[in-house]
Amino acid sequence: MTDRRRVRTRKRGTYFRYYIITASILTLLIALAFFTPQIIFQVQDMILCKDTSLSRQENVNVESLSTTYEKSLETRMTDYAEGLAGDDAFYVASQNLSINEELSAYFYSDSCIYGNYISALIYAQLLPYDLWEMEYSVSQWKQYVIYSDNFTKGVNFILWYIELQDSAGRIFKILADAEDGTIYAIKTEGNPVFQEPELVDESYEQRYFMDEFGRSAVEMWGFCALYYAAIDEETKNFYILMEELGWEEVSMISGSETMDKEREMVLNALNISEDRRELLEKIQFYTEDKDTEVFRLPYGSFSLEMVMKLPTMVGAPMDAETYSNITIGIREIYEMIPEFA
DSSP, X not given: OHHHHHHHHHHHHHHHHHHHHHHHHHHHHHHHHHHHHHHHHHHHHHHHHHHHXXXXXXXXXXXXXXXXXXXXXHHHHHHHHHHHHTTOOEEEEEEEOOOOHHHHHHHTSTTTTTSHHHHHHHHTTSSOGGGGTOOOEEEEEEEEEEEESOGGGOOSEEEEEEEEEOTTOOEEEEXXXXXXXXXXXXXEESOOOOOOGGGOOTTTTTOHHHHHHSSSHHHHHHHHHHHTTSSOTTOTHHHXXXXXXXXXXXXXXXXXXXXXXXXXXXXXXXXXXXXXXXXXXXOEEEEEETTEEEEEEEETTEEEEEEEEOOSOOOSOOOTTTOOOOEEEEHHHHTTSGGGO
C-alpha cells in the first residue's frame, strides 16, 4: 500500500505540474495575443523613427545633392509653385553646421550683405546704412532642405539659415540658397520701433517706403520679379514701359484688389503690343494689412508671394539705433523654417 500511495502521489504531482505548465502556456498565449501587436508596432515605430532621422541627415549631407540640384532659380521656383498648387506635401530637414570661413566669405560678398538685395532694402530705408559697417557674431548656422514626396524632381531647396547678433543684442537672420546665394528671406529682431509723434498721420501708416525705394509699388514688384527670375532677365522693356505709361498709372491698374472688369477695360484702352500687355497683366500686389505688403510673383500659371512685414510707423531716416523689426521674403519658403515662424 505504501508503494501504491507513493505512485499515486507521484502521479498527482506530475498531473499538477502539467496543469500548471498548461495554464502558464495558455496565459502566455493570451497575453501575447493582446500585447504582441502593440510590441510590434512600437518596434516598427522605433525603426521608422530611426530611419527617418538617418534619411533626413542623409538628405542634408549627401554630396550628390549639390551635383543634382537644379541650377536655374526660375525652374526651382516654378517647380515649387506648381507643387504647392498641386497640393504636394513638402517637408523640411535640418542640420547644424560648424561655423567656418565659408560662411564669412558668403556673408561679406556681393551675393549677401553687399549684393543688390540687401542694398535695395538699405536704400529703401528698411535696413540701416550702418549695416555695412556693423560687426556681427554668428550665433547659428544651419542647413535646411525642403523636399516633397516627388523624389524624381529631387530636393526643392538647399538652404542656409544664418543668425547673427550685434553688440547691442539685435538679431539679423538670413535665409539663403546654399548653392547660388539667392536670399529668400531676412528677419530682424530686438530693435525698437522708432517714431516721431509730429510725423504721425492716420492715413500715413507704412507707405513711405515705396517712395523711398522708387516711384511706386510697381518698381518694387519689378525688382522682386527680376531678382527671383519671375520675369526674364532680358525684359528691359519693363522699365521702358513703366516710363512710357507712368509708374503711378500702372500702379492703379496693377493691384490685385482692382476689379477684373475695370482692369480689363483699362488694358484694352492702352495702345500697346501683346507682349507688353502680358507683362502688365503679371504685375500684381496688394496690402494684406496695415503692416504687410504682398507682391505676387508669377511662375507659369502659378505664383509665389514676396512679403514685406514692416512696422506700422517709422518716423526718421534709419540708422543703427533706430531701424525696426521686419520680415521680408518669399512667404512659401520662409514659413517652412522654424526660426522665421
